[in-house]
Structure formats: C-alpha cells, structure tokens
Amino acid sequence: MVEQIIFLALLTLGIGLFVRSIQKIRRNIFLGRPLQINDRKAERWKLMGMVALGQSKMVVRPLAGFFHILIYAGFVLINIEVLEIILDGLTGSHRIFADVFGGVYNLAIGFFEVLAVLVMLACFVFLVRRLSGKPARVSSIQLKGWAYTDAMLILGIELVLMSALLLMNAAEGAMPHSDKAPFLVSAFISPWFLGFSPESLHLIERTAWWFHAVGILAFLNYLPFSKHFHIVLAFPNVWYSKLGAKGKFPNHEAIKKEVELMMNPSAEANGAQPQGDEPIKFGAKDVADLSWKQLLDAYSCTECGRCSSECPANQTGKLLSPRKIMMDTRDRLEEVGRNIDKHGSDFVDGKSLLGDYISEEELWACTTCNACTQACPVNIDPLSIIMDLRRELVLEQSKAPGSLTAMFNNVENNGAPWPFSPSDRGSWRQS
C-alpha cells in the first residue's frame, strides 16, 4: 500500500510538472504573430502520416534513417509496456497484463525485449558516431556546449532505461518457479544471477522496476528542456507545414494594402483602408514578430543539421547555418519566456533575435534555394525566418548591402536589375 501511494505521488508529480512545462512552451509559441492554417486538412493528415509517423524524409540518408526508426519504433511500442507499469504501480499488481493476455503476453514481452536490444544497438551506433567526429554536424566539432551534452545525454538515458528493462525481466526469469518469465532475450541474461537468493533477485527486480518507472517519468520531464521534444512536436509541425510550391513565398498583405493605396489613391474608397492603431511591421526583428508556426518550427528542431549540410552557403564556409537560425530562434524565445516569468510580460530586455543572435552576414549569405526546407525531416522552414529578418533589414532599418540598393534602384528606374534601358529589351532580335 505504501508503495502504491509513493507511486501515485510520483506519477502525479511527474505528469503535473510535464503539463506545466508544456503550457509554458505553448505560451511561448503563441507569443508569435497569429496565422491561420486550417486548409487542405486531408492533405495535411496524409503528410503527417508520411513524414512524421512514416519518417519518409529520415530515410533519405538510409543508414541514419534505419537506426533512427529502430529507436523510434522502440520508443513507441515499448511504451505500451509503460501502461502496464502504471497499472501495476497504482494497483499493486505484478504484470497485470500477463493474466489478461496469457500466451500472447510472453510473445509481446519477447518482442519488446528484441526491440530494446535494437534500440540499445542504435543508441550505441549513434553515440560512437557523435564521438567519432563524423559527420561533423552531429559531433562536438559543430555542436557546442549544451546542444552536444543534450544529444549525448538522450542517448545515454535511453541506453540506461533499456538496460533496466532487460535487467528487471532477467531477474524475474532467474527466480525459482517464476510463472511469468523467461522471456526471449532476458533468458540469456538470467544465468548471470545463478546462485542469487530469491530475496536478492526480488530486490533486483523491484529496483529495476522502480528505476525504469521513475526514469521514464524523469525523462518525460526532461523532454521539454531538450531537443528531444521533437518526438512530440514533429507531428503538429508537419501537419501545419507549408503546402504547395516551395518557391511561393508568402504575400505580405499589409504591404499589399500600402502599395495599392500608393498606386491607386482612390482605392481607399474601395475598401483598401489604411491599417488601424497597430503599427505595421514589415519585417521581423525579434521572435514575437515571427508567426507562431515559425516558433513551433524552432521548438520542433532536433538539431540534426541536415539543413546546414545541404545549404550551399554553409558548404562553402559562409557564416550562415539554417540549423543555427532555428537554434537561435528557440534560444531567444526561451530567453523571452524566462523574462516574462521573472519580470512580467511588459519587460523589455533591449535584446533581439536580429543582431544579438543572428547577424546580417548570415542573412545575406542565403541563396533562397530551399535545400534546407527540403532536407528537414520534420518540414521546418528556416528560409521563411531568413526572409522575414531580411525584410526587417531592408524595409525597417534600410540596411541592404550597397550592391543590392543599386539593384533596387535599377529595378525601380529601368524595370531590370541592371542599368539597361527598357527600350533595348527587344535588341536580342537584331543581334
């Protein structure tokens, strides 16, 4: 009974803290500009099924994709067992599903054990990969500080949790007259416990059980502070992702109204009213100027670096890294969130995403080629953030590079980006 009460308390605490973290992230995301995305629902569900659930973009790199799917499948399926752990913990039962499902139960646990081994194998491969420095995008060469620690921690925690699961089953299998074990994989570990007393075996089994249960709750609460949160946000992020041609950059409605008024002053009478009290923002300087979808993108990023490794600017040694754009956006958003927690929502810290996190040099290196959006396994769109920040530089701060200002002048005066006369447009026919 005491055990049940402790378990209930831990479970409540674990879920409660998790919900609180989620609410904070939700609040942060909705600091972004409003944006309505609810069109083409059938297409969105299908896309989510393929890209998020089916991991169709992960397998573009087959080896990494394969091992990722192992961990992912393990995570999803082994979690069915977590349901049993919760029920056992609450009711004081032992392997409550064993009596319900009979023979199928042993089969299922055997299957989970095989998965656990595969997950451990994949985690091991990924650990070695990160330590070996190849590819650089996942190693400490490119990922510094917390980003690298976070990645290593996740793999370590998963290895430990899976070990606890196998150890628990093995200890049970080693017990004399065990009516539930042995299971497929742990049967091979049980012989390690040869000569252990039933009491010690019971203690090992219980310790592993508690370790696993508490470990899962702790890991759950680690997620919102980690890149690993992508396992949750990948789904909504893909659902809300940009559909249609990648080449279509969004139309800026506020600017459209301004231009309409400018070109046709009588349009005001036809409903093209100037904006209300809100000052119109033409670009994005800080995270609150971005849309909530762009902020969701930032929280969904798991820092795999596929975007940057495909980026032409990044491949040629320029400062721009689409991954850094996403990590900066998340870091800044978290900072803004912490400021709100501490000082209230009106607090201004004098910092901004543009300038304090992302530099002009990074932004001007982009070729808008969409390689990053194509590469992202969860359809994150770093390009849209780059474009919004560029617009801020040009339209709000008049900070376009000189050569681009010259190009603007040419387009405006000659109708071409070069200083040629429109009257020469037909000259190709004579030459």
Place this chain on the structure above:
Amino acid sequence: MAELAAEGKSPDVVFWVGCAGSFDDRAKRVTKEIARILQHVNLNFAILGEEESCTGDPAKRAGNEFLFQMTAFQNIQVLNGYGVKKLVTGCPHCFNTIKNEYPDLGGHYEVIHHSTLIQGLIDEGKLRIQGGTYKGKKITFHDSCYLGRANGIYEAPRAALLALDADLAEMKKSKSQGLCCGAGGAQMFKEAEKGNAEVNHLRAEQALETGAEIIAVGCPFCHTMMSDGVKHHNKEAEVRVLDIAELIGHGLQ
C-alpha cells in the same frame, strides 16, 4: 504585343523574355533559340518588348517587398490589359514568381517554363529532333532551384535531353538534392559573403566529376554561374555549358 493588339489580334502565348534574356549577351542567344523553337512549331506568340519589366523576384528575395509588389502590379496591369492567359519563359525565377506569387496580387496566368514546353512538343510529335549533333554525348543537367525544388520540375528538362539520344549523367547531388549555383536570392547582384569557396565553383566541380562534355542548364543565372565555375576549373575548352533550348534548337532543321 502592342502591335498585335492594335490589329485586334491576340497571340496563343506570350513569350516572357525576362531581364537576363533581354540584356545578358549569353542569355540572349538562348532567347533566340526559344523564339526559333516557337517559330518552328508555328506557335502564334508575342513578346511584350518595352512593356515587360522585372518580375520583382530579386527585390522580393532581397527583402524589398514594396518594390516587388510595385513591379508586380505594373506587370499584372500590362498582362491583364492585353488579356494574356498563357506565358512561356526561359527563366525559372520569372516562371516561379508569375506562377506562384502573382495570383495573390491579381495576376492569374498559365505559366510554363521552356523545358516543359519542349517536353510537350516532343511528346506531341511536333518537335522532331535530329539527334546527330549530341547523339551519345555525355550530358549532365544542373537543376535550378526555382525550377526543381521550388516547383518540382525535374523530368521535363531531362526528357528533352533524352530526346537528343544523349547519354544523361547525373551529378552526385541532383533533383531535389541538387546544389544551388549560388545566384538565387539576389546573390547574382551582390558579392558573395565571406567563406572558403564559391558556390558555383563547388557546383561546377560536381558537374565536372560526371565526366560530361556538356553541362545543360535551364536558367540564365545558372548559365552564368556554371560557365564561370567551369572557367575557374580551367575546363572551358573541353566542357560547354548550354541551355536546354540551345541543345534542342541546334537539333532542329
């Protein structure tokens, strides 16, 4: 176009030449080939001439949405004024902007890139290619971002190359994973940011790795970038950079 309209006639299609196609010497040769193909199949087409203006693509992608929209509105006014329904263009940037970004500003047209036009004409049997010139030659195609990833057109230019009986070699990065030439996003009009290499040099290297004698392109900016890249590797004597329209045009009788 103005002359046709004055006579009360309307063309089947407007050939949107684009700024590069109008003013860049290398791109002008491509423009002529596109016109030759259009004439060859007796398509009734017109150009806007002086009335054509930049689509605004470089302005928008450089962050100047105001200038983009002003230019776009002017073009849309001209096009709608003539009642234009269909456009063909040799520039993926013009193609993308008119096709995807003009509708929100009131410009609704069917726009096709010349590679799609050529593929269609070949499929319909209207364009018969004398494969002799390029038969068996190793050709690699460089996907331009605004045709490929931006609009999912990967097969049309390749179909045109296959019609030449050429030996089509793919680069290690192609189609949806193709590497940009370095010109997009208004980079064409500015110095590249600091780095340890130029994008077009890297892309040209990938193209040269295939051992192709010809690097085929479908974009005037890629054309410039790839030509410069080939020169950087001192291969301009052995490897030529040609537009799909030139390859097809050369095969016409």
